[in-house]
Amino acid sequence: MFALICKRSGSLVNPRISIITHLGFLQVPPIIPFSSQTTSLSLKSSKKDSFTVSYLINRCGLSPEIAASKSKTVVFNSPERPDSVLALLGKQGFDTSQISKLIRTYPTLLLVDPKKTLLPKLEFFRSIGASSDDIASNRGILRSSLDNKIIPFFNLLKSLGMSDKRLVSVMKRLRWNLHAVPSSFVSNVALLKQIGMPQASILSLIAGNPDILNQDMQKFDSCVNRLVKMGVDPCKLAFVQAIMTTCSASESTWEHKKEVYRRWGWSDHDLLSDFQRTIVPRCSVLRVLLSKGLLKEVPGVSRFIRTSEEEFLDKFVKKYLKLVPQLLSVYQGKVSWNGL
Incomplete structure (x- = not known):
């Protein structure tokens, strides 16, 4: 009977394990055949990757292993844009550990326009009472469009009578990125x-x-x-x-x-x-x-x-x-x- 509380459990053998266990998968990059042309391209790419990895380690607090992995998602060869993003996050009250969490989950955040894209989102979440830690608790939500996804969803919740305090609670717990408010959400509430x-x-x-x-x-x-x-x-x-x-x-x-x-x-x-x-x-x-x-x-x-x-x-x-x-x-x- 106790296994009924284990939300993701498919077994009654050990419900405690089912609450905390998460599986990850390691992908092995393909082997690139050797040639003089690919060597030249690889050296150029390697130089960019090296800069990115170094930046992620030294400026974002990522471990060498995680930095190497994230460099496959985001690559840059100059610090101007990433520096401006980190500077804005610092001014907005994010500490080093919170910034590191954000970049680990959303490394391309380093390439967004800090004033046009990032700042309005942060100001919106501040307006409902969200702290830096609240925002860092759901790093994926910053991926979503403010005008097309975030604001319409939170307006929907407000129309149901939800307080700002609970809006923050929802923001922290959401697992989808608000790329679209699912029709099922509205129908299930109905x-x-x-x-x-x-x-x-x-x-x-x-x-x-x-x-x-x-x-x-x-x-x-x-x-x-x-x-x-x-x-x-x-x-x-x-x-x-x-x-x-x-x-x-x-x-x-x-x-x-x-x-x-x-x-x-x-x-x-x-x-x-x-x-x-x-x-x-x-x-x-x-x-x-x-x-x-x-x-x-x-x-x-x-x-x-x-x-x-x-x-x-x-x-x-x-x-x-x-x-x-x-x-x-x-x-x-x-x-x-x-x-x-």
Whole structure:
């Protein structure tokens, strides 16, 4: 049952690993055949690459390995434009570590027009209260067009009644680059309104995980209907957590997890009952504690799910009330976890 909180998990073997594991792939460059002509071209290219790599290391704080990799994406042989970009970022309050994060993810940022392209975007995000660290938390968002993508999307969120504070939260959590506001996002929001989900809950969902609303409309519709059939009330704040818990898993994955629990002796009634009464509130508490850095690791299944009400409150709620005064309200479903 605890595996339901593992948003990307396809297995129940170790849910803790599924939360933190990300895979990367190393591409090996092709071998270029030797010739005098290619040697001459390579020397010229190598000279530019060498300057770029050196600049990325010495001025942007990238490691030699990362700098060499990024030099395949961005190449320049003079420091004028990159220097002007870095100077603007410095004036805008970005420190060296934040600039390094930006360049690692978006190296071609060094070639944009600092006054015409970069500054207006930074001024817009400042206008909604975003700090340098907020902007650096989602480096990809600076790739998007301000007038055609960024402003229309945030105007859409404001039309839903979202505050500037939550706009910043959305900005930090977005995984797509706003090259286009997906039609599915608008349609999925409309679906939630149709089933009676309160505006405040919809805004909590968008602020907590906007990417969920970016998924295929048919898949999202199926997930929402499944929750309604399970008896989770769309009018209650717990419905937000229920969507976050289940809508990242496919129907087949969901059925696989249910089958595993059946083998452990759980009936479908047990599964649905515990999901509504224990699982969702405890997941909310877990999210708060992890986001605040108060838990170093995800608790074991039995400790987290099978403990008594009194024991859970003592170990995971009352223990942290001085640090997070609203934690009990989160557990009771009165306050959204992402609003803290």
